Amino acid sequence: MLKVSSYPHISSETTTRKIMFIVIAALMPAFFGSIFFFGIRALIITLISIVSSFACEALCQAIRKKPITINDGSAILTGLLLAFNLPSCVPYWVPVVGAFFAIAVAKQVFGGLGYNIFNPALAGRAFLMASWPSIMTGKWVVPRLGTMSGIIYSLPVEMTSNATPLTALKDYSSVLGLPELLNAKSTIYSLFLGMRGGCLGETSCLLLLIGGIILISFRIIDFRIPLSYFLAVFSLTGILWLLGVTPVTPLFHILSGGLFLGAFFMATDYVTSPMTRKGRWIFGIGCGIITVLIRLWGGYPEGVSYSILLMNATTPLIDKFTRSRIFGY
Amino acid sequence: MKRYTFPGGIHPKENKSITEDKKITAIQPPDEIIVPLSQHTGSPSKPIVEKGSKVHIGTKIGEITGFISANIHSPVSGEVKKIDTHPHPSGGEILSVFITNDGKDEWENVSDRDIESISGGDIIEIVKEAGIVGLGGAAFPTHVKMSPPKGKQYDTLILNGSECEPYLTCDYRLMVERPEDILLGGRLIARTIGVKRCIIAIEENKPEAIRKMEKIVGRYDFEIITLITKYPEGAEKQLIWAITEEEVPTGGLPVDVGVCVQNVGTALAVYEAVKYNKPLIERAVTVTGAVKRPSNFKVRIGTPFKELIEKAGGYLGIPYKLISGGPMMGISQYTDDVPVVKGTTGILVFKEETNSLVRTACIKCGRCINVCPMNLMPTKILAYIESGDFSNAKELGVLDCMECGSCEYICPARRPIVHNIKLAKLRLRK
Numbered sequence A: 001m002l003k004v005s006s007y008p009h010i011s012s013e014t015t016t017r018k019i020m021f022i023v024i025a026a027l028m029p030a031f032f033g034s035i036f037f038f039g040i041r042a043l044i045i046t047l048i049s050i051v052s053s054f055a056c057e058a059l060c061q062a063i064r065k066k067p068i069t070i071n072d073g074s075a076i077l078t079g080l081l082l083a084f085n086l087p088s089c090v091p092y093w094v095p096v097v098g099a100f101f102a103i104a105v106a107k108q109v110f111g112g113l114g115y116n117i118f119n120p121a122l123a124g125r126a127f128l129m130a131s132w133p134s135i136m137t138g139k140w141v142v143p144r145l146g147t148m149s150g151i152i153y154s155l156p157v158e159m160t161s162n163a164t165p166l167t168a169l170k171d172y173s174s175v176l177g178l179p180e181l182l183n184a185k186s187t188i189y190s191l192f193l194g195m196r197g198g199c200l201g202e203t204s205c206l207l208l209l210i211g212g213i214i215l216i217s218f219r220i221i222d223f224r225i226p227l228s229y230f231l232a233v234f235s236l237t238g239i240l241w242l243l244g245v246t247p248v249t250p251l252f253h254i255l256s257g258g259l260f261l262g263a264f265f266m267a268t269d270y271v272t273s274p275m276t277r278k279g280r281w282i283f284g285i286g287c288g289i290i291t292v293l294i295r296l297w298g299g300y301p302e303g304v305s306y307s308i309l310l311m312n313a314t315t316p317l318i319d320k321f322t323r324s325r326i327f328g329y
Numbered sequence B: 001m002k003r004y005t006f007p008g009g010i011h012p013k014e015n016k017s018i019t020e021d022k023k024i025t026a027i028q029p030p031d032e033i034i035v036p037l038s039q040h041t042g043s044p045s046k047p048i049v050e051k052g053s054k055v056h057i058g059t060k061i062g063e064i065t066g067f068i069s070a071n072i073h074s075p076v077s078g079e080v081k082k083i084d085t086h087p088h089p090s091g092g093e094i095l096s097v098f099i100t101n102d103g104k105d106e107w108e109n110v111s112d113r114d115i116e117s118i119s120g121g122d123i124i125e126i127v128k129e130a131g132i133v134g135l136g137g138a139a140f141p142t143h144v145k146m147s148p149p150k151g152k153q154y155d156t157l158i159l160n161g162s163e164c165e166p167y168l169t170c171d172y173r174l175m176v177e178r179p180e181d182i183l184l185g186g187r188l189i190a191r192t193i194g195v196k197r198c199i200i201a202i203e204e205n206k207p208e209a210i211r212k213m214e215k216i217v218g219r220y221d222f223e224i225i226t227l228i229t230k231y232p233e234g235a236e237k238q239l240i241w242a243i244t245e246e247e248v249p250t251g252g253l254p255v256d257v258g259v260c261v262q263n264v265g266t267a268l269a270v271y272e273a274v275k276y277n278k279p280l281i282e283r284a285v286t287v288t289g290a291v292k293r294p295s296n297f298k299v300r301i302g303t304p305f306k307e308l309i310e311k312a313g314g315y316l317g318i319p320y321k322l323i324s325g326g327p328m329m330g331i332s333q334y335t336d337d338v339p340v341v342k343g344t345t346g347i348l349v350f351k352e353e354t355n356s357l358v359r360t361a362c363i364k365c366g367r368c369i370n371v372c373p374m375n376l377m378p379t380k381i382l383a384y385i386e387s388g389d390f391s392n393a394k395e396l397g398v399l400d401c402m403e404c405g406s407c408e409y410i411c412p413a414r415r416p417i418v419h420n421i422k423l424a425k426l427r428l429r430k
């Protein structure tokens, strides 16, 4: 019996599953980094988050009487990214609740893989932030080899004990000499390497950069989103720094908070970001502008996740308005 | 040297090395030949022989019936056994003339014309009489293409030697083995359509053909253009854009931008028809994939596929898929009884599945959009088709899709895009 099917009869080797696992692999440097900086608890939180996402996806699909597609890797990836957006010291039920919201509410309610509007991991984090703000931002862990704020000189106790670089900037920038300390070369180094407080997977710019380069060189993500995101944050904070609106350099803004994680791994999520090349520039620039607005004038010290969520909502519109002219018209 | 190409497209594995060094060898026609009466774009030909009619090679057996149609000739000498329906490689069962081959290979009438003195008008008549159609696969009647509609004019001729389909090498072999005759045919077409600029365009993955052509193009007043290897470089609109940066308007024809594209094999057929009065009764076919001796053959039209596969040493293992044409746009067959027709560029056998079959939901990766040479949004078109919204699919340009399959090839979710677009086109044209 000869098999009859529509052409094309060959396909590229890149499949959905392969893409998911390459992204997971690209997150491994930062994952091992998180265990190094924050200890075994980072590992436990991550595993709980992954297992909960995985189980939740299977459960939802069983309830919806849909084919179980957990081996496509997307739930594992969501679990991993959710954990990366949590402080390592949260109670063990937090990743469970977050994964439930991410998978069941943000993804499956919308129809499952491909149909969700918001990045599931970020939606999960936003839900946790809104429901348990003190758990999510009240307490951080000092990283191995570093300090909470990334500043390696001694500081008044109340500052070093519980201020990440961005909370230090937000809450204490009027303290004499602090901006200078934040801009110091040594601080910039510790920000780049990851020796500062923060969510467990977001701190090491270096390790996230390695992952980002892997994704771009394997053509998994489009460089346009991270590039335009970084450029927008850099140029906007650069102007504001020159104008004296923000006391820290654009370099500090780029390296602090969750920008590297957001720009390489969250804003580039296929499903929730534009499909057109032009649209991707717009998306990245939008994320950058909103991030800076939240950081400098919003109620939160960090704006990366909210900026991406907001831009997610505009994605269908961006796709619509950046449609190319059809050949021959 | 400038490298020409078009925006979008894909780079599938070429797999041409399997047969690219295999000389085109003529194979003996079998005892019975099956010649379908529809082998071209347009209306089928009308049979003008009946059971028992004696035929020679080149005896006309099917006559042109409309403006877009083509004559059909007997590829062997012998006797008409019957006229009946038979499976056709493009699908369906088609009225075909079954001819018993007497093995004598007697020709109807041959000549040796002085091609320098023949006028353009006569050339069109000869081409029309000889039943020549585009040999790159689309099989559009060549005499129609050579007669531009009133008020329109050609200024450029492009001989298409890009052969961008993976696996196929028959055009390449023709360019290597018979470069002069191809360009002579090109000159005849150029004389007919009255153009100054004549180009032969070849993809970079055929350096031997480029070298051969480079040596002689000057003699025949042709220029050679090398194209970046990419699929679908040989698609008419993309080829024209790559070379002239002109867009054939939607719903329009290449003549709207003054360009006439002819496949290199077609040019050769034109030469042979004008010079020797030889109708289109044979063509070059690549037989490749899971066969014991992949080859390039010169084959009489109407030879069943299984005959060619036998000549290629037989199947290698159990055949899984039998494709008429290349892997991107070829048509899978349910039987190897189908005959070679004028548009058969190759026979490709796969012994196992070559597609990843793990289908997921569309993950909105945008790959299909970035590779679509027509600048469409295949994922959105598919979503509309799947929800039955054909008018919105039309709005997004589904009718401009040329079914090249680039989008589906690249799709990590393996969405069935081409199949659905074909369905939508049928619905919309009704």
Ligand code: SF4
Pocket (backbone or CB within 6 Å): B371, B372, B373, B374, B375, B376, B378, B400, B401, B402, B403, B404, B405, B406, B407, B408, B417, B418
């Ligand atoms: S939409 Fe049509 S023209 Fe575009 S890549 Fe797909 S098959 Fe080719």
Ligand code: SF4
Pocket (backbone or CB within 6 Å): A275, B361, B362, B363, B364, B365, B366, B367, B368, B369, B378, B379, B407, B410, B411, B412, B413, B414, B415
């Ligand atoms: S390539 Fe496939 S998965 Fe990607 S956007 Fe197009 S249809 Fe969706």
